[in-house]
Amino acid sequence: MNNNTEEMKSRKTSYTQQAAASKRAALGLLLLLSLCLAGCGRVEVPAQYGETPKLPAVYPDYTHVTVPVNIAPLTMELTTPAEDVVTRYSYAGQEIVCGGVKAQPDIDEWKALTAAAKGHDIRVDVYARQQGQWTHYKPFTITVSPDSIDPYISYRLIAPSYVTYEELTINQRCLENYDETVIYNNMLAANDSDGQCINCHNVQNYNPDRYQFHARQHHGGTVIEYDGKMQKVNMKNDSILSAGVYPAWHPTLKLLAYSTDQTMQSFHTRDIDKIEVLDSQSDLILFDPDKNEVQTILNDSTEFEVFP
Known part of the structure; x- marks a missing residue:
């Protein structure tokens, strides 16, 4: 009987201590919230000022x-x-x-x-x-x-440097509230020996179910997503300058036009932080994802077709 009584007293003391601790925590939280609210409430336009x-x-x-x-x-x-x-x-x-x-x-x-x-x-x-x-x-x-803007924008998030190209993501941001999500994280597919870069993501007529982007170097190719079907292609062949580079979707048809380019970097002599990317050659091609077929649009060796 005495043991049971002591145990009950011990439990009661423990419960009392827990309740007191919970009460102190709740009061502390309320105090913190009140201070935050008071801080917001204290922001007032100055009563005296010069112009x-x-x-x-x-x-x-x-x-x-x-x-x-x-x-x-x-x-x-x-x-x-x-x-x-x-x-x-x-x-x-x-x-x-x-x-x-x-x-x-x-x-x-x-x-x-x-x-x-x-x-x-x-x-x-x-x-x-x-x-x-x-x-x-x-x-x-x-x-x-009174007009609204399309609520979402996608972009490639990368450091402004010509040295680092692997540490990047393709992100989506909501322009109505600044919420940001990652569409593709390039670091998940890269390592020290087999690095890659992704670029030129492009959407058909604002439809997020129809898009494409390029992967360069390791596991390189063009990834095309169209209404739930994804494919990876390599458009390079002996008759064109390169794989597809700068893309443009047909507004409604399942067709993509690309430039093919030989590019180079040019550094400014007076400011080493400035750099230009130039084409030494460029042509235009058309790709049909259903047929997996590449057609040449323009390939005049005396013209830069990407600069019409």
Whole structure:
């Protein structure tokens, strides 16, 4: 009986300690959230400030631009040195006030503001504190078009260098909220001895189910995806300069035109960081994926067909 009593007391003490710990954790979380909310709430337009007729130097430069109504929040930062910055986006009584050198509007607030300002202008006021004094720059506007932009864009993400070419991905970004996903990760198929590069990804008439891209060097070829069917081809033969290079889909038919090229790099003598890629020869071909057939379109040795 005594053993059972002691065990019950021990359990009760343990439960009490766990409950107290949980309560402290919950209170800590609430305190943290309240501090975060208070920090957002403390961002206010300065009560006293001087005026300047200059527009603020912001990057990216969004002064007097027109944007589609469904664009993601326009993040920008003041490039002029400042101790603190307040940025206000406003239209017809609605406003978003951001604190800090980089203005990052909340996505829900931004969507509400752009929806209200559709077909009109959002006013942007930038205030900067320099040497303890606030200055209000000349306001500028962002025109909100009632038209929407296609929500997705794809691109090759690679370092701006002519030395590194293997560490890259083909990515997709949503222009409505900045969500980014990887379509193809080149590092998954590469290694030290057998490297490869991927390039020239191209989609037929904005249809993500119909696309192509090239793989160079190890396991090289052109990958073509068309309505769920994928194939890998090598268009190079003795009668053409190279495998397909720069692609162009037919708008509706299952046909692709390519340039074939002999390319080279050219370095600037006064600035070693600048480089050009030039063609010494170029022709045009047509590829039919169903027939796996290549036809020559133009191959005049005296012409650069990629520069019509």
